[in-house]
Amino acid sequence: MFRSNVLLVIFISVLVSCKNTSVGIYTPKSRPITTIDPTTAATITGTVHFEGAIPATPKIDMSNDPDCGAKIASSENLMVDRGNLANVFVYVKDGLGDRGFAVPQTPVTIDQRGCRYFPHVLGVMTGQPVQILNSDSTTHNVHPMGHANHQWNGSQLPNSQPLSKTFTEPEIMLPIHCNQHPWMHMYLNVVDNPFYAVTGPDGRFEVKGLPPGDYTIAAVHEQLGEQTMKVSVGPKDAKQAAFTFQAK
Numbered sequence: 599m600f601r602s603n604v605l606l607v608i609f610i611s612v613l614v615s616c617k618n619t620s621v622g623i624y625t626p627k628s629r630p631i632t633t634i635d636p637t638t639a640a641t642i643t644g645t646v647h648f649e650g651a652i653p654a655t656p657k658i659d660m661s662n663d664p665d666c667g668a669k670i671a672s673s674e675n676l677m678v679d680r681g682n683l684a685n686v687f688v689y690v691k692d693g694l695g696d697r698g699f700a701v702p703q704t705p706v707t708i709d710q711r712g713c714r715y716f717p718h719v720l721g722v723m724t725g726q727p728v729q730i731l732n733s734d735s736t737t738h739n740v741h742p743m744g745h746a747n748h749q750w751n752g753s754q755l756p757n758s759q760p761l762s763k764t765f766t767e768p769e770i771m772l773p774i775h776c777n778q779h780p781w782m783h784m785y786l787n788v789v790d791n792p793f794y795a796v797t798g799p800d801g802r803f804e805v806k807g808l809p810p811g812d813y814t815i816a817a818v819h820e821q822l823g824e825q826t827m828k829v830s831v832g833p834k835d836a837k838q839a840a841f842t843f844q845a846k
C-alpha cells in the first residue's frame with residue numbers, strides 16, 4: 599500500500615512537471631516565427647482625417663524649469679493639418695491568428711528634448727529594446743504608466759547614459775509621463791506583430807509586408823479613441839484604407 603502511494607506521488611509529480619515544461623503559459627514569444635514571403639506580401643496605405651471644428655491648441659507653461667529652454671510650448675494632444683490627423687497609431691488588431699514574428703533587436707528611440715518627448719506617439723514590438731535619451735540639461739524621471747506592463751520610473755541626469763528597456767505585453771496607448779515635468783507625456787504602443795505605423799503630419803500611414811489574409815485594422819488616437827476596419831488582402835495587393843475621426 600505504502601509502495602503504491604509512493605508510485606502514485608511520483609506519477610503525479612511527473613505529470614505536473616510535464617505540464618509545467620511542455621504546456622507553460624502561452625505567450626507571443628512562444629509562437630513559432632512566421633516567415634513572410636516578400637513575393638506575396640501586401641501593403642495597406644491610407645490617410646487619417648479629422649472632421650469638425652478644431653479646438654484651440656492649449657499652451658503649456660514650462661517656465662518653472664529654466665533648463666527646459668522655451669517657456670511656452672503647444673500641446674500635441676490633437677495635431678491636425680488641413681484635415682489630416684497626426685499621431686494616430688494604426689495596426690493590425692486581428693486576423694494574424696497565432697502567428698509569431700521575429701522581434702527586431704534594433705532599438706526604437708525616445709528622446710527628451712526641450713522637456714518634450716520625441717516622438718509623441720511611438721510603436722514597438724513586444725520585447726524590442728526601447729532606448730530613452732535625455733538631450734536636456736535638466737533631470738527627467740521617466741514613468742511608463744501601463745496596465746498590462748509593470749510600472750517603473752527612472753531618473754535621468756543631464757548627459758547620463760540612455761535607459762534601455764523592454765515592454766513584454768501588448769498594450770495600446772500606454773502613457774509615459776515625466777515625474778519632474780507634469781506636462782511631459784507621450785504614448786507607447788506595444789504590439790506583438792510588425793504591422794503598424796504612426797501617422798505623420800500629413801495623416802498618412804503605410805503597413806507593409808502583410809501576408810495575404812483578412813484583417814481588422816485599428817486606428818487609435820489618444821483623445822478620439824479607436825476605429826476599426828476590415829481589410830482583405832491577396833498576394834501583392836496594395837489596398838487603401840481611410841479613417842475619419844469627428845471632433846468631439
Ligand SMILES: [Cu+2]
Nearest residue numbers: 738776778779
Ligand atoms: Cu522631464
